[in-house]
Amino acid sequence: MHTLNGPFKIVAKETGITFYISIFVTVAIFALFIFLSSLSSGANSVGALFGPFYIVFLTLPFIFFKAYRFILGLGGTRTQFVLSAYLSSILFIIAASVVLTLLHFIGTNLFEDSYSVFHMADILTDANIFMYFWIDFLWLFILFGIGMFAQVINFNMGTMRTLILLGLVILASISIYFYIDFGPLFEFIMTDYTLFIHILAGGSLILLVLSYFMMRNAPLERGDRKIVKPSIK
Numbered sequence: 149m150h151t152l153n154g155p156f157k158i159v160a161k162e163t164g165i166t167f168y169i170s171i172f173v174t175v176a177i178f179a180l181f182i183f184l185s186s187l188s189s190g191a192n193s194v195g196a197l198f199g200p201f202y203i204v205f206l207t208l209p210f211i212f213f214k215a216y217r218f219i220l221g222l223g224g225t226r227t228q229f230v231l232s233a234y235l236s237s238i239l240f241i242i243a244a245s246v247v248l249t250l251l252h253f254i255g256t257n258l259f260e261d262s263y264s265v266f267h268m269a270d271i272l273t274d275a276n277i278f279m280y281f282w283i284d285f286l287w288l289f290i291l292f293g294i295g296m297f298a299q300v301i302n303f304n305m306g307t308m309r310t311l312i313l314l315g316l317v318i319l320a321s322i323s324i325y326f327y328i329d330f331g332p333l334f335e336f337i338m339t340d341y342t343l344f345i346h347i348l349a350g351g352s353l354i355l356l357v358l359s360y361f362m363m364r365n366a367p368l369e370r371g372d373r374k375i376v377k378p379s380i381k
Contacts, residue, residue, distance in 0.1 A: 155219045155232035160239075162212045166204060167240050171247055173200045178251045178265075185264045196266045197251055198284060201244045206291040208237060209299035216303075217368065230363045234356065237292055245284040252280055271341045286349045293352025293359075300359040304366055 174197055181195050212233055219229045252267055269275040269283040302310045337344045 152228055152232050152235070154222065155215075155224045155228040156236055158215045158219055159212045159229070159232045160236040162215045163208060163236060163240060166208070166211055167244070170200045170204045170244070174247065174251070178255070181265045182255065182259055185259070196268075198248055198268060198287070201248065201284075201288060202291055205237070205241065205244070205288045206295040208240075208292060209233070209296040212236070213299055213303060220368065226363050226366055227360075230360050233296075234360075237296075238289075241285060241288045241292065244288055245281050248284045249277060249281040253277055271338070283345065286345045290345075290348045290352040293355040296359045297355035300362050300366075304362055 177195070177200070178197055181197070184195075216229055219232075220226070248267075252265070255265060267275075267280060267283075268287055269280045272279060272283075275283075301313065305313070
């Protein structure tokens with residue numbers, strides 16, 4: 149494999165079925181929410197459509213990593229695998245954002261009196277159709293970056309070392325929760341929601357860059373990466 153064409157097709161095939169299932173589930177939930185909203189006369193939000201897609205893109209790297217050894221076995225490189233994974237995921241993120249925005253547009257225009265489904269852009273006071281698309285795109289990108297970094301850590305370090313690291317992160321998070329006042333953070337989120345989302349997206353981009361560099365020399369098998377290499381005498 150001397151181009152991205154082959155690795156891209158393999159990764160896209162690994163993730164395509166999951167993506168299409170997510171569309172089906174989301175459309176089914178949309179129809180259910182339309183029915184429930186009509187019963188509640190649109191007084192309160194009955195749910196959110198983005199759940200299936202948000203979960204899928206958080207776990208997507210754990211799905212397409214099955215293509216890693218297959219691509220390398222066919223003569224591909226680690227760089228080709230990562231770039232193909234990023235390219236296919238971005239295309240799927242764009243498609244998912246379009247689907248969510250389209251369903252929201254249909255709901256608010258064709259079922260205006262009964263549609264009461266929460267969208268992550270509803271926090272904004274001046275949200276429009278472009279902002280609905282952009283907010284979905286950013287959240288999906290953020291979740292994908294987190295999932296990719298978590299899977300790269302898991303693949304390189306193995307289950308045991310990853311669980312130890314996760315335990316340390318949880319302990320640190322609990323300590324931070326009890327000793328830091330999050331009031332200013334919540335106020336910042338509510339007053340500058342758009343800026344907050346873009347900061348998270350920037351952090352996710354950093355995670356993707358770190359994931360790329362970690363995978364350039366990744367082991368063939370999960371957990372085979374040596375933290376300290378033995379000296380050769």
